[in-house]
Amino acid sequence: MTIQTVVIRHKKENFKKCSLTPLESRSEIQFLTAPGLNFDATGYILLTVNAPVLRSEDQGALLLLDATWRLLPQLEACVSGTPIYRSLPKNIITAYPRRTLDGSDPSNGLASVEALYMARLLMGDHDESLLDAYYWKNDFLAALPACYT
Numbered sequence: 001m002t003i004q005t006v007v008i009r010h011k012k013e014n015f016k017k018c019s020l021t022p023l024e025s026r027s028e029i030q031f032l033t034a035p036g037l038n039f040d041a042t043g044y045i046l047l048t049v050n051a052p053v054l055r056s057e058d059q060g061a062l063l064l065l066d067a068t069w070r071l072l073p074q075l076e077a078c079v080s081g082t083p084i085y086r087s088l089p090k091n092i093i094t095a096y097p098r099r100t101l102d103g104s105d106p107s108n109g110l111a112s113v114e115a116l117y118m119a120r121l122l123m124g125d126h127d128e129s130l131l132d133a134y135y136w137k138n139d140f141l142a143a144l145p146a147c148y149t
Contacts, residue, residue: 003062003125005029005116008039008075010067019113020066022133034078039063042081047119049109051085054122058086062119066112088118093143095136114140121148 007020011033023029032039044063045054063083065075094110110118117130117140131137 001125002028002127003120003123005062005064005120006032006039006044007064007066007112007116008032008034008037008078010034010071010075011036012071013067018066019111019134020064020116023113023116023130035074037078039079040081041079041083044081044083045086045119045123046079046083047088047115048085049087051087053089054086054119056122056124058084058123060084062116062123064112064116064119069109086119088115088122091145092118092148095140095143111136111140118148 005028007029009018009020009031020029020031024031041063044061045058046063046065047054063079065072065079067075088110092110092114094114111134113131113134117127120127120130128137128141131140134140
């Protein structure tokens, strides 16, 4: 089962550094750029912090907002309708070497491709090829708790 995914990226995102850029040619993933759009997310599963944890019972298309934490509110403003808010388990640790100058990066944040992989895995779509171009793929998979491997 392949999960249809929409990714809304901030136009200021550095696409050369974006962990999702290698996935742009995949037919099940649609990329949109914001701000400047209104996306009706009714029925979409929208990953966010502090929502109920995503489970296998959660089925439907997935919506990812891809921006720095500082720019995220601008993307959230582009989302309308009634999405289904879900989060990822707190025990998932990023392999991406993170740093932020303003302290706006939550400690449990993941690289976008890590979040996409985990969301689809939890929804029953185990597709490691999502991580094939991710430099820290092996480190990320090795750090996953055994219940996810």
